Amino acid sequence: MFFERVAIIGVGLIGGSFALALKERQLCGQAVGAGRSVASLEEARARGAIDAIERDAAAAASGADLVLVAAPVAQFEAIFLAIAPRLKPECLVMDAGSTKRDVVEAARRGLGSRLAQFVPSHPIAGAEKSGAAAASAALFQGKRVVLTPLPESAPGILDKAAAAWGACGARVSRMTAEEHDAVFAAVSHLPHLLAFALVHDIASRPEAAQLFGYAAGGFRDFTRIASSHPEMWRDICTANRDRLLQELARFDTEMGRIRRMLAQGDAEALEKLFTDARAARERWLSGEYE
Amino acid sequence: MFFERVAIIGVGLIGGSFALALKERQLCGQAVGAGRSVASLEEARARGAIDAIERDAAAAASGADLVLVAAPVAQFEAIFLAIAPRLKPECLVMDAGSTKRDVVEAARRGLGSRLAQFVPSHPIAGAEKSGAAAASAALFQGKRVVLTPLPESAPGILDKAAAAWGACGARVSRMTAEEHDAVFAAVSHLPHLLAFALVHDIASRPEAAQLFGYAAGGFRDFTRIASSHPEMWRDICTANRDRLLQELARFDTEMGRIRRMLAQGDAEALEKLFTDARAARERWLSGEYE
Numbered sequence: 001m002f003f004e005r006v007a008i009i010g011v012g013l014i015g016g017s018f019a020l021a022l023k024e025r026q027l028c029g030q031a032v033g034a035g036r037s038v039a040s041l042e043e044a045r046a047r048g049a050i051d052a053i054e055r056d057a058a059a060a061a062s063g064a065d066l067v068l069v070a071a072p073v074a075q076f077e078a079i080f081l082a083i084a085p086r087l088k089p090e091c092l093v094m095d096a097g098s099t100k101r102d103v104v105e106a107a108r109r110g111l112g113s114r115l116a117q118f119v120p121s122h123p124i125a126g127a128e129k130s131g132a133a134a135a136s137a138a139l140f141q142g143k144r145v146v147l148t149p150l151p152e153s154a155p156g157i158l159d160k161a162a163a164a165w166g167a168c169g170a171r172v173s174r175m176t177a178e179e180h181d182a183v184f185a186a187v188s189h190l191p192h193l194l195a196f197a198l199v200h201d202i203a204s205r206p207e208a209a210q211l212f213g214y215a216a217g218g219f220r221d222f223t224r225i226a227s228s229h230p231e232m233w234r235d236i237c238t239a240n241r242d243r244l245l246q247e248l249a250r251f252d253t254e255m256g257r258i259r260r261m262l263a264q265g266d267a268e269a270l271e272k273l274f275t276d277a278r279a280a281r282e283r284w285l286s287g288e289y290e
Numbered sequence: 291m292f293f294e295r296v297a298i299i300g301v302g303l304i305g306g307s308f309a310l311a312l313k314e315r316q317l318c319g320q321a322v323g324a325g326r327s328v329a330s331l332e333e334a335r336a337r338g339a340i341d342a343i344e345r346d347a348a349a350a351a352s353g354a355d356l357v358l359v360a361a362p363v364a365q366f367e368a369i370f371l372a373i374a375p376r377l378k379p380e381c382l383v384m385d386a387g388s389t390k391r392d393v394v395e396a397a398r399r400g401l402g403s404r405l406a407q408f409v410p411s412h413p414i415a416g417a418e419k420s421g422a423a424a425a426s427a428a429l430f431q432g433k434r435v436v437l438t439p440l441p442e443s444a445p446g447i448l449d450k451a452a453a454a455w456g457a458c459g460a461r462v463s464r465m466t467a468e469e470h471d472a473v474f475a476a477v478s479h480l481p482h483l484l485a486f487a488l489v490h491d492i493a494s495r496p497e498a499a500q501l502f503g504y505a506a507g508g509f510r511d512f513t514r515i516a517s518s519h520p521e522m523w524r525d526i527c528t529a530n531r532d533r534l535l536q537e538l539a540r541f542d543t544e545m546g547r548i549r550r551m552l553a554q555g556d557a558e559a560l561e562k563l564f565t566d567a568r569a570a571r572e573r574w575l576s577g578e579y580e
Contacts, residue, residue: 124504124506125506143506144504144506146504183500183501183504184504186492186501187492187501187502187504187505187506187509188504188505188506188508188509190488191488191508191509191512191513192508193548194484194488194512194545195512195567196563196564196567196568197541197544197545197548197563197567198480198481198484198541199567199568199570199571200544200563200566200567200570201540201541201544202476202477202570203566203567203570208570209579210473211473211476211477212477212570212573212574212578212579213579213580214414214434214436214473214474214477214478215477215478215574215579216414216415216433216434216477216478218478218481218482218514218515218518219477219478219481220575221511221512221514221515222481222484222485222511222512222514222515223481223571224508224511224512225508225511225512226564226567226568226571227568227571227572227575228508228564228568230561230564230565230568231561233560233564234557234560234561234564235557237552237560238552238555238557238560241552241553241555244552245549245552245553248545248548248549248552250491251487251488251491252542252545254487254490254491255484255487255538255542258483258486258487258538259535259538262527262528262531262534262535262538263531263535265528265531267524267525267528270523270524270527270528271520271521271523271524273486273487273490274486274516274518274520274523274524275520276490276493276494277485277486277487277489277490277493277516278486278489278516278517278518278520280489280490280492280493280498280502281489281513281516281517282517283502284502284505285510285517288502289499289502289503289505290503
């Protein structure tokens with residue numbers, strides 16, 4: 001496996017790290033970048049993630065053997081439309097979006113006859129830091145990458161995609177786009193929403209300063225994901241809103257159960273719930289679900 | 291300030307660290323311990339936190355100049371009843387409980403005429419690790435300790451309590467027990483309940499293994515407090531349940547607002563909420579509310 005020309009559309013943390021990882025393993029001849037922000041592109045070039053800056057996505061994709069679309073998901077359709085006419089027939093196209101059903105739809109609308117070359121991908125890595133300045137060849141080491149193949153996918157293209165992410169150190173797995181969006185609504189999108197909600201609610205009270213003044217380490221960790229990027233999370237929440245609404249309804253039922261335990265002073269039921277939760281988390285931390 | 295004899299009732303992380311901190315600053319002649327678990331007491335003695343093990347709380351408190359009750363809050367009334375007849379008139383009594391209205395009630399019932407010697411205290415430190423093995427003289431360094439004085443408090447006793455915690459490196463502040471329980475319901479008890487609930491809900495699904503398999507760093511931090519001690523959190527939740535139910539109702543209103551934004555596809559309102567939450571958290575992290 002060797003990609004003579006790699007195009008990164010959107011050179012932030014994910015795009016920059018992917019390019020650095022391929023380069024470190026000498027799997028890539030030249031890496032070029034395109035994107036909205038000239039400053040980001042310059043930073044990525046200074047860090048050695050890309051060798052050249054192209055004027056737009058279409059120019060970057062021209063002649064490329066691998067295109068990674070790592071821009072905000074809301075821009076995908078326009079990017080796909082722009083690159084489709086310039087793609088070589090054997091070029092592998094991947095994305096790095098956090099939701100997959102909307103990405104597949106954008107690809108169907110934008111890539112047209114090139115759809116078979118596209119492998120929807122979600123690398124589960126990094127979020128707190130962002131930008132090419134934080135990029136690292138080791139970002140994907142031991143992290144998961146989920147591929148959500150299309151029925152149209154060209155023979156061999158999935159293995160090529162899996163090999164590219166695997167070469168970056170990632171653990172690659174496959175599921176449908178529907179399954180992907182259901183899983184991440186539960187273990188990622190809902191917790192983000194709860195963390196944003198808690199901080200927002202506290203900040204909106206007259207006594208906010210006092211409350212924050214006594215918030216400690218538990219609060220800091222619980223709300224870490226409330227420092228995530230608002231634009232990115234707006235797009236994730238709206239793209240996956242049907243699944244997220246289902247998760248919210250489910251969580252509401254769970255909280256109703258706990259509210260009744262509290263209202264009835266059912267200390268035994270509360271202790272059992274806490275004990276079960278702690279035990280499940282310890283099993284998870286011990287690697288039982290890897 | 292010098293305490294010839296210090297009695298620690300319940301020698302875990304908090305009790306052990308308090309004794310170690312006083313010793314390191316040479317503010318204490320002898321430290322003795324009492325508690326349910328012989329193994330913990332032996333561990334505390336091996337670590338140098340206590341010099342001797344007494345057979346029970348009453349024996350430990352006899353002749354003491356300072357008594358710290360750092361056992362589970364559910365045991366407080368029995369401990370107060372046992373030590374009250376043995377307290378020297380000038381002995382300072384403090385606790386380390388995470389709720390304060392119930393502790394004050396237990397003290398009123400248990401300490402009787404000795405109530406004026408008692409200063410309710412809540413050190414905001416440590417929770418994840420527990421036990422004397424994790425104790426450290428530096429545990430309270432830079433951490434907050436909240437005192438919730440009683441109208442009956444003896445003149446000078448509050449300053450003595452503040453000086454003792456201050457000597458351990460803590461930032462000491464005062465509020466009423468009512469105010470304390472309201473503040474911590476919002477910034478500590480509610481987040482704990484949400485974290486326990488999320489892990490419990492995911493663990494109870496048929497597809498739990500798959501869900502945990504894709505949970506990543508954001509989930510790990512968000513749920514860290516779901517590894518807290520079930521018995522301790524059972525007691526906190528039941529002791530503070532009226533305030534916690536108020537916080538749950540409030541959070542439910544906030545989540546209802548967010549659910550409507552999602553259902554209506556109001557991306558702009560979601561992005562504003564996320565932006566406001568992130569900005570508030572950054573202000574908090576920058577120390578604006580210290």
